Amino acid sequence: MVNLRVRMRFVFVFAWFYGWSSVKRGVTWVLSYLALPLATLFMIYMISRGMLLDYALVGGTLAMVTANALGALGDTAFFRLETRLQDLLVAANVSPLEYLLGIGFGNLIYSFPGLALFIVLIAVFRAITSPLGWGLLILSILVLPVGASGLAFLGGSRISHMRNSWGIAALVMIFLTLLPPLYYPYWLLPKYALYALMISPATPASVVIQQVMAGNPPSALALALLLLENLAYAMLGLSMGRWED
């Protein structure tokens, strides 16, 4: 049975330990995770002659938050196989949910410099103008790290050898953040492809925000999917991930 005990004090302190120390002392990593969304933004701007700039800005924000949380797949494997931090925490009575939330919030802190930059750009270029659009963006920023961290924990806790972890993390990040309609309008995709790409926790987030950006109300189905899919990924991580042997 999944242990759902949560002590928020530990979650925040772990997020500070894992996220803040990375921001403070790992500037090159911050730059490296910013490089892909910024380069993609530039390419989309050039190719679409600025037409798709709004999509690239919002998509870059969602992709960055999701990719950083998915990147925890490598970190959780590293913490389990190399540093043995997971063993240390298991024996200290930390629950897997506390660990998962700590990783998720840690990634949010870690993403903060990039998020701040993208949010400023979204405001400057008026990619999102309505309060509802901003609300959905903030909701997505809070929800995506939880679902993506669930997937990361599931993968990272099942990997047997470190040599595979970073490669798998990179593949998962590309598959779940570059292919889905984050940087481009979702209606360009055939229906079947959109449904298939809903496997990414970021796809429904992008769909509802793009709907609002186009002046339409957000689809209730996509909104429900955003919440339920991320909850489901978190639960999947907790129930199928390896915490104690």
Add this chain to the structure above:
Amino acid sequence: MSQGNYIETYDLTKVYKNGIQALRGVSMRLSSRISCVIGRNGAGKTTLIRILSTQLRPTSGRALILGLDLIKDRDEIRKRICSVPQEARPVGVASPFEHVVMYLVARDWSVSDAMREARRALREVGLGDFMNTPTDELSGGMKRKVFLAMALAANAELTFLDEPTTGLDPVSRIETWGSVRRLRSNVVLTTHDMEEAQALCEHIVLLDSGKVVVEGTPEDLMAPLKGKVRVEGYGDIVIGGMKVSYMSPEEAKQLIGEGLKVSIRPVSLEDLFIVNGLVPPSQEPERGEEEW
């Protein structure tokens, strides 16, 4: 729980999914302040300590930790123990201070108490000047001390240390021994370093192929070899192609007088392996496989 025993195990076994039988009915009782589980690589030391510190479930058998049932009372046990895993390494971007604070909060400490105790413990293990340095800038010995500071600060009733000095240089090793002695809790540590066992342990469990071969105080275990020396180059026991025997110093000198080319060495805990029919850790070939 019998009076004073902080660990009691009864026929503990562990069979991994790949069929490897790492423990084969381990029964023991520990009550000394520092107890050592010694054995070669692959003897089952890490499996045993991971089971006793609630990180791994046994396949069968029973154990009491601080009088609590290993399976039924896991959460309660975890509140009262501290376990530093084998080859634990700090996270490079985080400082020793951040590590200790995070660990203490994981153990339900308030943040302010954790910060105060982290500073005290880090000073005590000699990391006072480095408490805010990223740990990837610290030496191997200093990195190990981060975990000892965690154990020191946690002030648990029972501390498990799995091979705490593996990979350390001689000076760091001795410093680590000092930190282990400073722990206020009872300690169970694993090692394949006999010098370490001799220096630290009041009770020794010799494990081989997942079974307890002998256990007792170093004096009790060494009693059969009391007054004897190890003679290399003569005898019935063959270790790594070398003949070995045990005899009184006078008998050994007599052999030299007879012109035999032999080396005479004082006996140590390593000889426990030889007299029990095992290859001592210093003589075993390099192994690539993971410690069980």
